[in-house]
Amino acid sequence: MNNIPWIFMGTFQNKDFDLLLNNVQIGIQNGVHGFDTAPSYKSEGVLGIVLKTLIEKGVVKREDLFISDKVDAWQMQENNGEMSQYVQDALHKMHLDYLDLVLVHWPLPEYLYATIRSLIELKEKGLIRNIGVCNVRIGHLKRILSNVGILPDFIQNEIHPLNNCDEVVNWCNEKNIKIMAYSPLCRMNKKLIESPILQELSIKYNKSIGQLILRWHLERSVMPVFMSHNPKRIVENTSIRDFSLDKNDIVRINAMNENYKIFLESKGCPGYEIH
């Protein structure tokens, strides 16, 4: 696994071909090779065409890209965890022979283990290369291990300074599970923009608050999944590898945690288990 991205571009509800083509190209030019989608984002098809276009133009090679998709709750329920048809449909829609990563979007207890077993089969067939789960706690991961016999290769949670997920981040880092952060900037919540700590650090490092936070993720070995329609913002978000944060500043940002989540777990996963 030597093409693991350091950062991902998300494509939530991004269905405009021209806009996505431009943004993905700028992303690639600035070191992004990870792209994330999901059936519920309605962007699988257009992302597929964008990537096909860029591959055909010689802008990027398939083997240098890392494409992550998801299986949604309705799919898990509709077919009792059997994912083969959905993944093959996604591959067809996206003009791909394989997906680098497929994540279970929500850990619905009734279907989770069957879904992961199905993804393991698809991994053995070469249709997917990595398996992941989104929106998880340590308890989910331990139960996956005891029920299915494996730990996922990746997790993807909502992580940002107001919801630092310290426990699960540390646990996954110990177990070598890769961590992706969606909403990595908490949609630039007012509390972050107005934070005296972040404003002070912004001056210290001569970086924007967004850049500081994205760098904070990297320092914790977390891969942010950012989304932007603004080319300048894409360039800004990817200009974070030329500095590093002092340990004390990382601790100060960690301490901003309020367990504030934009996407509530029970809303996406009724009966969500917190332990």
Place this chain on the structure above:
Amino acid sequence: MKYIKKMLHLLQVITGNSSVNKRICEKNPGTFTENRRNFDVLVIGEMYDVKDLIPHNKTYLQFDAPDRTLFASFLILQGKFSWLNEGKGKCIIVCKKNNEKKKSVSMFDIPFLHTIIIHKYKLKKQQAELKFPLLCHPLQICKFIFGKKYEMSFVEKCPLPEIIDFCAQRDIEFEYRVIKN
């Protein structure tokens, strides 16, 4: 099909069902329209005046509807409990005595339920009724819009132990209140 959908929508609007539907659905807080999180209390169930239930300094959300069954309140709780401050939140379910044992879900419950739950319990009829609520349940709509909220209830042991277990497993303080007929 598109034409039929458009005609149905027009019918909804003309008959006033559209605005009633909106009124029912807007009680469900949206991810991006409601920025507050980590509430102290969640009140679910019957139409109830909570002013004496919740101290002034506590934040709360209330999901209430006329004649909501205990069963439906539980389904709603399963999808809404994350609005609470984890480890420090409280859920109060309020129910009329004669709705404790009914295993039914009404159109009022639909906006609060995940599609997984709607599918699991086969609630297509209630989904359809929600599109024409005034036509389907005019009396309930009157209660919903004009009805007085109950003010007296009694704390009792919840007759559905699965709700008690559910809350315990998620560190939610739980209180069950009954409105006696």
